[in-house]
Amino acid sequence: MTTRVGVVTFPGSLDDRDAQRAVRLAGAEPVALWHRDKDLHQVDAVVLPGGFSYGDYLRAGAISRFSPVMATIIEQARLGMPVLGICNGFQVLTESHLLPGAMLRNNHLHFICRDQKLRVENATTAWTSDYQVGQEISVPLKNMDGRYTADPRTIEELEAEGRVVFRYVDVNPNGSINDIAGITNAAGNVVGLMPHPEHAVEPLVGTGRTDGLPFFTSVLKQLVSS
Amino acid sequence: MARVVVDVMLKPEILDPQGQAVQRALPRLGFTGIADVRQGKRFELELEGPVDDAALARIREAAETFLANTVIEDFTVRVEDGQ
Numbered sequence: 001m002t003t004r005v006g007v008v009t010f011p012g013s014l015d016d017r018d019a020q021r022a023v024r025l026a027g028a029e030p031v032a033l034w035h036r037d038k039d040l041h042q043v044d045a046v047v048l049p050g051g052f053s054y055g056d057y058l059r060a061g062a063i064s065r066f067s068p069v070m071a072t073i074i075e076q077a078r079l080g081m082p083v084l085g086i087c088n089g090f091q092v093l094t095e096s097h098l099l100p101g102a103m104l105r106n107n108h109l110h111f112i113c114r115d116q117k118l119r120v121e122n123a124t125t126a127w128t129s130d131y132q133v134g135q136e137i138s139v140p141l142k143n144m145d146g147r148y149t150a151d152p153r154t155i156e157e158l159e160a161e162g163r164v165v166f167r168y169v170d171v172n173p174n175g176s177i178n179d180i181a182g183i184t185n186a187a188g189n190v191v192g193l194m195p196h197p198e199h200a201v202e203p204l205v206g207t208g209r210t211d212g213l214p215f216f217t218s219v220l221k222q223l224v225s226s
Numbered sequence: 227m228a229r230v231v232v233d234v235m236l237k238p239e240i241l242d243p244q245g246q247a248v249q250r251a252l253p254r255l256g257f258t259g260i261a262d263v264r265q266g267k268r269f270e271l272e273l274e275g276p277v278d279d280a281a282l283a284r285i286r287e288a289a290e291t292f293l294a295n296t297v298i299e300d301f302t303v304r305v306e307d308g309q
Binding site: 058062104108151 | 240241243244247292293295297298
């Protein structure tokens with residue numbers, strides 16, 4: 001049976017179609033999920049895509065986090081279902097408290113849009129097993145609220161447990177603590193990051209490389225072997 | 227109708243680049259002597275019923291779970307005078 005990976009569309013999501021395409025290129029079946037439908041339609045994993053759900057009103061991700069589909073996703077994520085949050089999806093994951101910390105306005109107050117180099121720090125999560133620790137990848141980054149923050153105890157815990165999954169290399173684009181670009185929960189099934197792997201899955205577009213594809217092949221492998 | 231005001235501010239230890247940008251602009255406009263600016267949010271909630279303890283408790287719950295993200299923000303709840 002084909003592996004089914006759901007991609008949620010919130011009002012204001014932008015990158016849901018690219019995420020679906022990435023899922024398909026990796027060999028899985030993308031399933032469009034709608035924010036008002038709490039049914040996950042038998043998907044095996046979920047991607048929360050980038051964009052500006054609810055116009056980033058209140059705080060980025062704050063309103064989407066209370067959508068009917070998120071109630072089910074939060075429940076299933078706690079039971080071990082792989083969930084990947086990209087950009088706005090990462091913001092939804094911190095607002096849901098599936099991942100610790102919070103996202104703040106970039107420290108220089110500019111919207112950033114460019115290719116960003118990242119270092120893989122953890123290759124054991126559901127979404128990163130097709131990478132090597134220490135590997136450097138380049139994927140697009142485009143956001144306004146990308147400054148990851150958390151209290152010092154949480155940061156210490158994330159670092160000690162190897163839960164920083166990606167770090168910005170060469171330049172910190174937003175003032176994120178410890179150059180953190182992405183993190184995981186303790187179980188390794190929930191991963192959130194600000195840069196956009198789904199925009200780097202074909203040589204024709206994006207960075208001209210396919211550095212983002214392993215996210216989607218990683219989860220596929222994990223689901224097939226489990 | 228009664229009005230309850232919820233003020234939400236970034237915690238003191240969180241960097242507020244928006245407040246800093248405002249502070250840097252003030253002297254250029256001739257407003258000197260302002261040492262620091264921090265920017266927050268104010269929510270004015272118009273209640274359908276009376277402001278009793280139960281209503282205030284619900285509003286505190288809304289502030290804690292939704293209006294503020296207590297990972298990065300503090301909030302205060304107060305009843306607007308003269309209502």
